[in-house]
Amino acid sequence: MRSVAVVATEGMLHFELSVACEVFGSAPAGVDVPWYDVEICGSAAVRVGRFRLEPDHGLDRLPHADTVLVPARADVDEDPPVELVDAVRAAHEAGARVASLCTGAFVLAAAGLLDGRRATTHWAHTDVLAARHPRVQVDPDVLYVDNGSVLTSAGKAAAMDLCLHLVRRDHGSAVANAVARRLVVPPHRAGGQAQFVAAPVPARDDHPLAALLPWVIERLDQPLTVDDLARRAGMSSRHLGRHFRAATGTTPLQWLLSQRIRRAQELLETTDSGVEAIAEATGMGTATTLRRHFNHTLGVPPDTYRRTFRSGPA
Template structure:
């Protein structure tokens, strides 16, 4: 069974067309949902690119859509990659036909998604009122000022309010798109797709309140390899001294470097990675909670429940019910 139809709403500027930033976020959505990855999941998404009938300028080339905005209705997921800069910076209204099409799609039960400034379109349609939402940090204040009913959070990569999701700008759009795949097809498929796209799968958060701290891919003082090694040995009783010794640093210097690199302390970082691994095991295996506590390095089931509930906001059992996809789970050791 296909995970559903994804309709992308193209919103060009009437005078200048699609900007490079808009093309970047559009391309991310196309790469995730528009390229068939049947080898990962058997069936992939059906894509509709919706927009104006006339070709749209996109820098050195023109972009033509096969569907009008009316085709947003009936889609399982609707994505607005962005809106023109004049809407964000100049205060112009979001096009009325787009607002109406978004409201119709939402009323029909579609999951509504914005990437970066696409949040302005969802907000104009009233779909973010009373909800937590985000956009690129440079535009978050404008979003909050123009739509005071929206709970704007500029500190996260994305928000997940169930049927309405928003992402920050640029590459955060990829974090949200991978999160959607994770919700629809499970952590294992999303992880394999992330490796195919050469990004870290663990930047995505399982809940609206939880965003994982990403691993640094490179680091002049060797933190990247050390932290990657740590994520592969989470079941072991790791200490700050262990990681510092492996990084050939003093514990104090390691603490300072990790804080500068990730924005968090070594103990907090280890806890975040263990919670993230527990999420993966809950989603992709049928291991009992006791074994998941052991495999993620959190020890007893009681300790896992306490840390997991505090970080994610729900119990491991409730998380498994909400986030494990349909179909038989694997039996990891």
């Protein structure tokens, strides 16, 4: 997945286009993997937000790319250009992985790529997408949806989440985390996390979970329970659950499991520890438990994941 074509046509929004270029444009320091070749593709010079942009290539370049990214469009009430829709469809038919950022989903839907598939877009426009394209299974409550060769994301920050998810798919968790550190953003928000939450990452020192989450991450090797977390936070289990749902869009146990899986990914990529040792280090207890949760979450067993990401890009 070396070549990345970022679409730029009239009506595109500059934030999502900039996110794509920032994530895929250059490798972070210290990362020694074949990086992406990014090209901006459009039919002519365009206004993107308040800026004028001269594309590198025309839209006929899209079928030659490994990955095609379609940024958000400002006006979802207006049909996307026919030439753009045709080019995106042709790229997918040629084998490209196609991803939309925010309202770019309307382009993928117009191209028929979302028919019969689950998809998302910015929560303010999910009803419009569902009404205009009834064959699309619109999910308004997630950050992004990965259908393999077709991916969609919600608005703004979720575009960053999806781009980091693609890097994680291609190069593994350690490389994606390095990109996130360079951009000073959270390394991973699962696609199933709710779009509209009060505080996706507790940023204030006085937030009820601000001290708890780092404390938990430092103790992932321990068999922590919800009651343990509630006692540490000085609140009831029910009260803790409400704070977790508001802050992360998920439950304490689901969040804890996701942190254990993330830690297992890092250990598989960066150490020679056996699966049994990694299971102990991540609080999974046994290799059987780790394999079950790892396979269910990522779709591959730990050994396969290690072979993929210790030997180079996928």
